[in-house]
Amino acid sequence: MANITFNATLLIYLIATLGYTIYLANRKPIVKSISFFSLGLGLFSHTITICLRSMETGHGPYTTGFEITSFFAWVIVVIFFITEWKYKIKDLGAFVIPVVFLILLYSAFQSREYSLIDESSTMFWLTMHRTLSIIGYAAFAIAFGAAVMYLIQENQVKNKKLGVMYFRMPSLEVLDNLNYKVIAIGFPLFTLGFMTGSIWNVKTDESLFSWDVMRTWPLIAVWLIYCGIFFGRLLVGWRGKKAAQGAILGFVAIIFSYFFHVV
Structure with missing residues (x-):
C-alpha cells in the first residue's frame, strides 16, 4: 500500500x-x-x-x-x-x-x-541528528529558491532590462529578507543536528567525529558556508547578491554532501 x-x-x-x-x-x-x-x-x-x-x-x-x-x-x-x-x-x-x-x-x-532497529539511547541521538539536519536542509532549500529568484531580479535591474518576470516577482528586499529568515531558522537546527550526530558518534565508537573524508568533511563544508552567510549578515551586513550566491552554493554543497553522507 x-x-x-x-x-x-x-x-x-x-x-x-x-x-x-x-x-x-x-x-x-x-x-x-x-x-x-x-x-x-x-x-x-x-x-x-x-x-x-x-x-x-x-x-x-x-x-x-x-x-x-x-x-x-x-x-x-x-x-x-x-x-x-x-x-x-x-x-x-x-x-x-x-x-x-x-x-x-x-x-x-x-x-x-x-530491517528492525535497536531502540537504544544511541538510536535516539541518531534520530535527533537526522531529523534536525533534514529540517535544516529543507529550510535551506527554500532559501535556494528565494536566492535564484533574487539573482534573476537583480540581473534585470542591473542590466536595466525589466522584463515580464520583473513585475511578476517580489522585490529584491522581500526575497533577500526571506533568504535570511529561513537560513536563520535552518542554520541553528542544522548545527544542533551536527552536535547530536557527534553525540551519537561518541556513544557508538567513542570518538567525537568520524573523520571519514567522503562523509564528514562535506558536512563541515556545508556548515561553514551557512555559518558564513548567517554571521556575515549579522556582523558585516553581508546581504543581497552575495547572500543569494552563498545560499545557492550552500544548497549545491548540501546535495553533494547528502549523496555521500546518506546514500
Missing part, C-alpha cells in the same frame, strides 16, 4: 511542478489554484505514505536512504506551505517544487528494504 501511495505522490508532485512552472509564465489564477491544490493533495498522500511505511517498519523515516530522502522532500513541502502563507510569494513554487519532485524521484530509485 505504501508503494502505491508513494507512486501517487510522485505523480501529483509532477503535476504541481508543471503547474507552478506554467503559472510563472501565464499568471492565470486557475493554474495557481490547481497547482496549490495538487501540492496539498501531494502532501496529504506523502504523509499517508510515511505513516504506512512507519507502521510497516516499526520506526520513523530516519534509517534508510529511501526513508530519509522521502522525509527530506516532505519537510520541504511543509516549510514551503508555511512560507507561502506568511510571505504570499506566488512564484516561489516554480523554484522550490521542482526540487521536491527531483528529490522524491531520486528516492524512488533507492532500495526500499528495511
Whole structure:
C-alpha cells in the first residue's frame, strides 16, 4: 500500500511542478489554484505514505536512504506551505517544487528494504541528528529558491532590462529578507543536528567525529558556508547578491554532501 501511495505522490508532485512552472509564465489564477491544490493533495498522500511505511517498519523515516530522502522532500513541502502563507510569494513554487519532485524521484530509485532497529539511547541521538539536519536542509532549500529568484531580479535591474518576470516577482528586499529568515531558522537546527550526530558518534565508537573524508568533511563544508552567510549578515551586513550566491552554493554543497553522507 505504501508503494502505491508513494507512486501517487510522485505523480501529483509532477503535476504541481508543471503547474507552478506554467503559472510563472501565464499568471492565470486557475493554474495557481490547481497547482496549490495538487501540492496539498501531494502532501496529504506523502504523509499517508510515511505513516504506512512507519507502521510497516516499526520506526520513523530516519534509517534508510529511501526513508530519509522521502522525509527530506516532505519537510520541504511543509516549510514551503508555511512560507507561502506568511510571505504570499506566488512564484516561489516554480523554484522550490521542482526540487521536491527531483528529490522524491531520486528516492524512488533507492532500495526500499528495511530491517528492525535497536531502540537504544544511541538510536535516539541518531534520530535527533537526522531529523534536525533534514529540517535544516529543507529550510535551506527554500532559501535556494528565494536566492535564484533574487539573482534573476537583480540581473534585470542591473542590466536595466525589466522584463515580464520583473513585475511578476517580489522585490529584491522581500526575497533577500526571506533568504535570511529561513537560513536563520535552518542554520541553528542544522548545527544542533551536527552536535547530536557527534553525540551519537561518541556513544557508538567513542570518538567525537568520524573523520571519514567522503562523509564528514562535506558536512563541515556545508556548515561553514551557512555559518558564513548567517554571521556575515549579522556582523558585516553581508546581504543581497552575495547572500543569494552563498545560499545557492550552500544548497549545491548540501546535495553533494547528502549523496555521500546518506546514500
